[in-house]
Amino acid sequence: MAGNSSRRGATRKGGKKGATVGTGGHSRKALEGKGPTPKAEDRPYHVAHKRKVAAERQARGTSGRPASSASRSAAGSKGGRKSSTHEIVSGRNSVLEALRTGVPVTTLYLAARLEADDRTREIVSTAADAGYPLLEVSRAELDRLTDGSVHQGVAIQVPPYAYAEDEDLLDAAARAGVPVLAVALDGVTDPRNLGAVLRSAGAFGAHGVIVPERRAAGVTAAAWKVSAGAAARVPVARVTNLARTLQEWKKAGVFVVGLDGGGDVAVADLPYAGDPLVVVVGSEGKGISRLVREQCDAIASIPISSDVESLNAGVAAGIALYEVARHRA
Incomplete structure (x- = not known):
């Protein structure tokens, strides 16, 4: 009840709170500060620093990093995330x-x-020349390893x-001396669609x-399978925030x-x-998200029959890339 000083925690133990030894020194350190604030362009995490680095790279025409290659893109790179x-x-x-x-x-x-056949003979010959381990297994074991996919009797385990x-994509275009062309996927969750986009990207x-x-x-x-090997030749960049990445690319020119039905x-x-150019392809259901759409300089549509609701991402990207290749030719 109120006023019951016998209950636990009702009374304060000890004397009044007082200063402790050494607090004056702590206060003096706090007042000293940490020196002048660095310029925005000198702070690695600041967008101004990223712009400065991008401008220097553009002025040089290259990033100074080693040239990318198909094997680096698919099998490993120092800056890649695995x-x-x-x-x-x-x-x-x-x-x-x-x-x-x-x-x-x-x-x-x-x-x-x-x-x-000719393909399996080349597969065995190439693997033997490279010194890769070769195992002959039953079809049942191969079915298990490939999770029941159509393997045609051949499979490899890759890192x-x-x-x-x-x-890296901007750098590759700069080295080739051509305008960059990339595809950005917004909300595409089916790896088979990613594989189809990679195949079209390689073709065009x-x-x-x-x-x-x-x-x-x-x-x-699954993406490797649908890409028919294009995943080994076309690099895939994974970014934390797609809208922010597109914004940075726009600043780089x-x-x-x-791509949207109401373009x-x-x-x-x-x-x-x-x-x-970057062509943005959204998911079949939701399309392009609002934040990504805000970064688009234009929205283009692919005329289709009214009986079909939409095209999947792989088909849409292939059509758009073909049109870009046709214009550039």
Whole structure:
């Protein structure tokens, strides 16, 4: 009850709170401060510093880093971020393309009593020349390793995929002396769609694909399979914030065009096709998110029959990239 001083915590133990020895010294240190605040461009985490670095890189025409290659993009790079597990790449075309581009292979798996053709002979020959371990396994074991996918009797285990930095795509275009062309995927969660986009990007000369770190498909075995080996040749950059990355690219002189059913122009008249360009493809259900749409310089649409609600990301990206290639040609 009120006023009951016998209850626990009702009375204060000890005397009045007083100063402790040494507090004056602490106060003097607090008053000293940490010196003058560095300029914004000298703070590595500040956007002004990133702009300064980008301007210096543009002035040099290159980042000064070693040239990227298919094997670096697919198998590992110093600045890349790797997935946590190994991947199994299956199918004769995918495996052969990976071997041709020099992707490091942990193990090559061949089904027992495999019917040989030109592709399997080249696969075995290339793997033998590189000294990769070769294991002959039953088809049941190969089914298990590939999670029941169509493997055609051939599969390889590859190290975790190493994602490129988005700046690597700009650097590749600068070295080639051509306007950059990239595809950004916004909310695309199906790795098969990512694989299809990689295949189209490789076919029409795109410098790479940009995907967000969260709520988006990564380069998995399914993406490798659908890409038919393009994942070994077309770098994929994974970014923390897609809208912010597009904003930075715009400051570097790159135009951003989104694909949406309610676009202002038809994809056949794709604006900025001859300029440095990023084509943004959204998910089938939600399309392009609001924050990403705000970064778009234009929205283009692909005319389709009213009986079809939408095209998947892989098809839409392929059509847009074809139009860009046609304009640039």
